[in-house]
Amino acid sequence: MSIFNEHYFELKNGFLFAEVTRRVEEYKKQHPDRKVISLGVGDVTRPLPEVCIQAMHKAVDELSRSETFRGYGPEQGYAFLRQAIVDNEFAPLGVNIGIDEVFISEGAISDCGNIVDLFDQDCVIGIPDPAYPVYMDSNVMNGRAKNINILPINQDNGFVPQIPEKHLDVVYLCYPNNPTGLTMNREQLSKWVEYALREKCVILYDSAYVSYIRHEGIPHSIFEIEGAEKCAIEFRSFSKTAGFTGVRCGYTVVPKELTFNSEDGRTISLNYNWNRRQCTKFNGTSYISQRAAAAIYSEEGQRQVRENVDCYMKNADLIRETLKKYGYDVLGGEDAPYIWLRTPDGMGSWDFFDKMLNELSIVTTPGSGFGQSGEGFVRLSSFGRPEDCEEAMKRIEQWKY
Amino acid sequence: MSIFNEHYFELKNGFLFAEVTRRVEEYKKQHPDRKVISLGVGDVTRPLPEVCIQAMHKAVDELSRSETFRGYGPEQGYAFLRQAIVDNEFAPLGVNIGIDEVFISEGAISDCGNIVDLFDQDCVIGIPDPAYPVYMDSNVMNGRAKNINILPINQDNGFVPQIPEKHLDVVYLCYPNNPTGLTMNREQLSKWVEYALREKCVILYDSAYVSYIRHEGIPHSIFEIEGAEKCAIEFRSFSKTAGFTGVRCGYTVVPKELTFNSEDGRTISLNYNWNRRQCTKFNGTSYISQRAAAAIYSEEGQRQVRENVDCYMKNADLIRETLKKYGYDVLGGEDAPYIWLRTPDGMGSWDFFDKMLNELSIVTTPGSGFGQSGEGFVRLSSFGRPEDCEEAMKRIEQWKY
Numbered sequence: 001m002s003i004f005n006e007h008y009f010e011l012k013n014g015f016l017f018a019e020v021t022r023r024v025e026e027y028k029k030q031h032p033d034r035k036v037i038s039l040g041v042g043d044v045t046r047p048l049p050e051v052c053i054q055a056m057h058k059a060v061d062e063l064s065r066s067e068t069f070r071g072y073g074p075e076q077g078y079a080f081l082r083q084a085i086v087d088n089e090f091a092p093l094g095v096n097i098g099i100d101e102v103f104i105s106e107g108a109i110s111d112c113g114n115i116v117d118l119f120d121q122d123c124v125i126g127i128p129d130p131a132y133p134v135y136m137d138s139n140v141m142n143g144r145a146k147n148i149n150i151l152p153i154n155q156d157n158g159f160v161p162q163i164p165e166k167h168l169d170v171v172y173l174c175y176p177n178n179p180t181g182l183t184m185n186r187e188q189l190s191k192w193v194e195y196a197l198r199e200k201c202v203i204l205y206d207s208a209y210v211s212y213i214r215h216e217g218i219p220h221s222i223f224e225i226e227g228a229e230k231c232a233i234e235f236r237s238f239s240k241t242a243g244f245t246g247v248r249c250g251y252t253v254v255p256k257e258l259t260f261n262s263e264d265g266r267t268i269s270l271n272y273n274w275n276r277r278q279c280t281k282f283n284g285t286s287y288i289s290q291r292a293a294a295a296i297y298s299e300e301g302q303r304q305v306r307e308n309v310d311c312y313m314k315n316a317d318l319i320r321e322t323l324k325k326y327g328y329d330v331l332g333g334e335d336a337p338y339i340w341l342r343t344p345d346g347m348g349s350w351d352f353f354d355k356m357l358n359e360l361s362i363v364t365t366p367g368s369g370f371g372q373s374g375e376g377f378v379r380l381s382s383f384g385r386p387e388d389c390e391e392a393m394k395r396i397e398q399w400k401y
Numbered sequence: 402m403s404i405f406n407e408h409y410f411e412l413k414n415g416f417l418f419a420e421v422t423r424r425v426e427e428y429k430k431q432h433p434d435r436k437v438i439s440l441g442v443g444d445v446t447r448p449l450p451e452v453c454i455q456a457m458h459k460a461v462d463e464l465s466r467s468e469t470f471r472g473y474g475p476e477q478g479y480a481f482l483r484q485a486i487v488d489n490e491f492a493p494l495g496v497n498i499g500i501d502e503v504f505i506s507e508g509a510i511s512d513c514g515n516i517v518d519l520f521d522q523d524c525v526i527g528i529p530d531p532a533y534p535v536y537m538d539s540n541v542m543n544g545r546a547k548n549i550n551i552l553p554i555n556q557d558n559g560f561v562p563q564i565p566e567k568h569l570d571v572v573y574l575c576y577p578n579n580p581t582g583l584t585m586n587r588e589q590l591s592k593w594v595e596y597a598l599r600e601k602c603v604i605l606y607d608s609a610y611v612s613y614i615r616h617e618g619i620p621h622s623i624f625e626i627e628g629a630e631k632c633a634i635e636f637r638s639f640s641k642t643a644g645f646t647g648v649r650c651g652y653t654v655v656p657k658e659l660t661f662n663s664e665d666g667r668t669i670s671l672n673y674n675w676n677r678r679q680c681t682k683f684n685g686t687s688y689i690s691q692r693a694a695a696a697i698y699s700e701e702g703q704r705q706v707r708e709n710v711d712c713y714m715k716n717a718d719l720i721r722e723t724l725k726k727y728g729y730d731v732l733g734g735e736d737a738p739y740i741w742l743r744t745p746d747g748m749g750s751w752d753f754f755d756k757m758l759n760e761l762s763i764v765t766t767p768g769s770g771f772g773q774s775g776e777g778f779v780r781l782s783s784f785g786r787p788e789d790c791e792e793a794m795k796r797i798e799q800w801k802y
Binding site for chain 2: 004005006008009011015041043044045046047048050053056057060061063064065069070071072073105106107109110114117118119120121124134137141142143162169170200202220243245246247248260261262263266268270273275276277279280281282283284285286287289366385394396
């Protein structure tokens with residue numbers, strides 16, 4: 001026997017962004033004179049909202065004085081932040097979440113990755129394709145490579161993952177979607193909740209881009225759908241909402257009504273066991289980051305967050321409309337910071353990536369990096385600086401493709 | 402089949418600190434007039450070093466401006482911090498660690514818990530008793546309850562875990578030790594490294610309390626021992642060194658020479674695969690926390706950190722010497738912030754905990770919470786305020802036990 005968890009060998013080469021970086025660095029070396037504009041990785045560029053800056057300075061000062069110093073915080077996060085989330089993110093939607101159903105973490109990616117610990121190794125997992133690679137890789141690492149069912153998102157199904165005919169134990173959904181930039185309406189999402197309730201399946205709902213929803217009728221939380229509290233876990237993040245990619249803060253909602261029966265008939269609460277997991281393998285999120293997160297829920301904080309989101313969505317509008325105008329086939333970018341661009345003439349994702357890099361000095365993300373159904377697409381991110389986006393679009397206008 | 406990872410059912414009731422808190426709250430309610438002093442939980446009380454405060458204010462300001470804003474950092478941590486660790490923690494020991502062997506995280510507890518992901522489910526694990534409950538619980542969660550070998554630390558072996566006669570795949574060692582407050586000398590640790598090299602066993606070396614070592618001849622890192630780079634992973638934290646329990650920053654050293662052969666003969670690098678794990682399930686540590694951590698490596702930073710450590714060790718000296726003077730049997734507290742107190746007259750840990758709480762209003766941690774061999778002991782922490790420690794010791798002096 002090998003001492004090593006050999007399931008790691010089953011991981012596909014997942015270094016999508018590393019490969020993008022490698023090619024970009026190579027290109028820059030060969031063309032030091034050209035200005036490379038990145039519409040690739042989904043990282044924010046705008047400084048943090050002023051309310052967060054103030055809150056962090058205050059929190060740092062508290063840690064400098066004996067009387068106000070704080071050490072370990074609750075593993076689940078401070079009540080001040082959990083309450084603010086409940087009151088501001090869910091109550092306005094008519095969704096009743098208790099603060100002991102909200103778990104603060106240092107980022108949604110960790111929760112999305114670690115949540116698989118709660119499930120049996122033989123669980124049957126549904127994963128959309130294209131999707132954020134963490135869903136697949138974290139399950140493969142846990143020994144479920146053979147139990148994964150791919151749910152394609154493509155032309156044939158109108159880019160909406162179809163309700164499967166077979167049983168799934170766990171399914172991932174991400175809306176607004178990364179990488180396609182598309183959303184699900186209430187009816188579509190309701191069908192998934194119905195499926196999950198019927199099949200006793202858990203929906204892992206990644207809602208990291210919720211702040212980018214602008215149109216009516218698009219659910220802001222899966223818990224807006226009746227019955228979802230019995231079948232869903234929702235992951236959220238301050239990364240894209242408030243520019244926290246370097247500050248690190250996210251949260252996960254695990255409803256208390258989400259229970260199962262064990263083989264011997266005991267009731268299993270995922271809330272109880274996620275709490276147990278976090279209290280064992282996690283020791284709480286930085287106090288400073290939690291104060292920064294709570295600050296966005298003031299009136300002024302909401303205004304500043306909205307300003308950031310609006311700026312990125314203005315980028316999205318520009319990218320989407322420019323591409324459309326010049327005859328490209330684009331999806332998304334209306335209620336999400338990503339545009340899903342079909343490569344012209346059926347080119348491969350990496351080929352088109354290389355072409356845009358070489359001819360326009362624009363970096364995108366090859367769709368095939370998100371899964372097989374992403375082949376023939378590239379993802380464009382709207383998180384760049386407006387002036388860079390504008391310049392990139394000018395290059396596209398003049399492109400003799 | 403249950404969808405749930407039923408290995409969670411095999412967890413013993415591990416809510417040691419929750420139970421301590423419950424009893425203390427109950428006591429406070431019944432005796433609102435009494436001043437309760439905690440020598441229980443191992444959380445720091447002194448404010449952060451001034452160098453950290455300054456570094457954090459500066460980092461926050463950087464995030465407020467477009468030109469200096471930073472989003473996602475490297476999953477492994479910023480080079481400025483990794484280099485500072487290599488130069489200041491290991492080079493002075495004559496230990497040659499590369500910066501790509503250092504992984505920054507938001508705390509050693511997460512790394513200690515998550516590291517088990519790298520090992521085969523059937524691995525044979527050695528866990529000292531008493532020990533930090535995370536070692537046991539994280540393995541039980543991963544389905545290794547039946548593969549755990551307890552290594553007792555007790556009177557019979559002079560409170561040093563014995564080299565086992567049988568083969569272990571993975572073994573935990575924690576020095577300076579939590580909860581006993583004892584250390585291992587170079588000879589003792591060398592024997593473990595020899596064993597690990599001989600048996601192709603991985604030592605998971607928890608070194609969170611290294612800053613409290615005061616005496617000569619005690620290794621500050623397992624990598625001071627020849628050959629350890631081929632068999633050990635070391636976990637470290639800024640929590641106790643610099644008061645970061647609320648700021649969150651730790652690191653793990655996974656040497657590149659730590660390799661194994663797979664069943665089919667491939668070479669497996671734990672460094673490569675830990676990197677893979679972190680890049681998948683972790684998205685980097687708060688930039689602000691990393692700047693704070695790096696700040697302790699200036700000359701002034703080292704002075705300030707030393708001041709904090711000295712203050713806590715003065716508490717340890719007072720607690721240890723007072724208890725000795727009054728005839729108690731105590732261990733530890735010379736090179737560690739914990740004192741391991743044998744309960745008088747063979748009392749049970751919880752009984753003595755209750756007695757000290759009820760008669761002295763002093764909170765300790767029952768030794769049995771750290772494992773069976775901890776029965777008959779309580780742990781006293783020296784992380785309190787000096788004035789509280791002094792008052793607690795006065796109460797002990799006047800105690801008609």
